[in-house]
Amino acid sequence: MTAIVILLAVVVGILTVLVAGLLRSHAEMLRAFNELGVTFGHDGADTTSATLPDPVRRDVPHASDRVHESTGDGSVHEIVGMSPTGSAIAIGFAGRSERTLIAFLTSGCATCKGFWDAFRADAPLPRTVDRLVIVTRSADEESPAALTNLAPARHRVVMSSDAWNDYGVPVSPYFVLVDPNIGSIVGEGAASTWSQVGSLLGRADADAEFENERRIDADLRAAGLEPDDPTLYPTDSDGARP
Amino acid sequence: MAELRGGGIGVDLPVGWEGEIFDRTPTIAGRSLGGPVGDTEVARNVVHLANFALPGERGDFGSGAVELMNSGAVMVILFEHGPESVDTPLFAREGIPVLTADEFHPQQMQRTLQGQSGRQIFFRHLGRAFCLYVVLGSHRQRQALVPVVNDVLGRLSIEPA
Numbered sequence A: 001m002t003a004i005v006i007l008l009a010v011v012v013g014i015l016t017v018l019v020a021g022l023l024r025s026h027a028e029m030l031r032a033f034n035e036l037g038v039t040f041g042h043d044g045a046d047t048t049s050a051t052l053p054d055p056v057r058r059d060v061p062h063a064s065d066r067v068h069e070s071t072g073d074g075s076v077h078e079i080v081g082m083s084p085t086g087s088a089i090a091i092g093f094a095g096r097s098e099r100t101l102i103a104f105l106t107s108g109c110a111t112c113k114g115f116w117d118a119f120r121a122d123a124p125l126p127r128t129v130d131r132l133v134i135v136t137r138s139a140d141e142e143s144p145a146a147l148t149n150l151a152p153a154r155h156r157v158v159m160s161s162d163a164w165n166d167y168g169v170p171v172s173p174y175f176v177l178v179d180p181n182i183g184s185i186v187g188e189g190a191a192s193t194w195s196q197v198g199s200l201l202g203r204a205d206a207d208a209e210f211e212n213e214r215r216i217d218a219d220l221r222a223a224g225l226e227p228d229d230p231t232l233y234p235t236d237s238d239g240a241r242p
Numbered sequence B: 001m002a003e004l005r006g007g008g009i010g011v012d013l014p015v016g017w018e019g020e021i022f023d024r025t026p027t028i029a030g031r032s033l034g035g036p037v038g039d040t041e042v043a044r045n046v047v048h049l050a051n052f053a054l055p056g057e058r059g060d061f062g063s064g065a066v067e068l069m070n071s072g073a074v075m076v077i078l079f080e081h082g083p084e085s086v087d088t089p090l091f092a093r094e095g096i097p098v099l100t101a102d103e104f105h106p107q108q109m110q111r112t113l114q115g116q117s118g119r120q121i122f123f124r125h126l127g128r129a130f131c132l133y134v135v136l137g138s139h140r141q142r143q144a145l146v147p148v149v150n151d152v153l154g155r156l157s158i159e160p161a
Helices: A002-035 A060-065 A110-120 A144-150 A161-166 A194-222 B142-153
Strands: A079-082 A088-091 A100-104 A131-136 A156-159 A174-179 A184-190 B003-006 B009-012 B018-023 B045-050 B074-081 B117-125 B128-136 B156-158
Touching: A079 A131, A079 A156, A079 A161, A088 A156, A088 B003, A100 A161, A110 A194, A144 A156, A184 A194, B003 B018, B009 B045, B074 B142, B128 B142
Parallel strands: A100 A131, A131 A156
Antiparallel strands: A079 A088, A088 B018, A100 A174, A174 A184, B003 B009, B009 B156, B018 B045, B045 B074, B074 B128, B117 B128
């Protein structure tokens, strides 16, 4: 009997050490993900196992508001590289009106596979996006053959490690929304599913609209007017607002 | 300014422009390397340059893209023919063309699109044969758009055959 008790105690002790080791390993992994800008939770509607941070909406006057790990300078860069089939490609943005979502993907990462599948299946673009450009690393760091099989026909795929460096991409998949109208990146961040990207972009747009209204109100108050000041709303001869 | 090079053709694109050079020089096995959709004949190289967002799926002569052009848009297409074409009368014109607004006409489009106009010219340069096809988003604005086209054509460099 005593021997059994001792044996059980030893087994429990070993299991305790193993569990402690696993917890420590798990904590280290979480810390590593966190350093890459990825946090885990269970509150996202589109989340299956991980909730990735919102894309950071950056108001143009406050470009230093970035809280992710991107090392880019926040400006818009042309993308120059090669297609998986060997074409030379240049993507420009200046002086244009299209809002472009740049998806930085790799051929190997498991999370990226969902995006490749969605893009090949012609998943609709988010409402605020005019076009999608997929950017992978250059041929010395990627497999053109694998990309040829993954690349969707509808969207342009550019292999360009320079673009990854220019935009300071910290992790893949990573998304950057470029608005040439204001010559700036309006949002960027990581996401785990395509539908999550759509909802995050929608939220970022709503935030931008809210900030814009707040700025206009502040400008009006600085000029001595309240937002509901009647002089701001012209009326016709009957006193009705047109 | 983006520099685009491939298939012995280079161009320093103006800011905001984009493009693609489909390098389809035949390989030893005779297999061509990629290219736009809707190919109707074997070309050595195809160049697409535009001041608007080019879609992923495009035909050699811009189908799939020209439908997206607004009134200020311009698309320049360079379509290379094989060496057997260089000495034919069709390619007798020498050198990269400089265009005038009078040359453009809606009927010169591969497929007529409301308001747009086009110009197609065959020429040879340094022993290589090309078809230049230019589409303007607005025929009415051709006086303003043609200098934009000529600026881009002036940035083209073509290596000898």
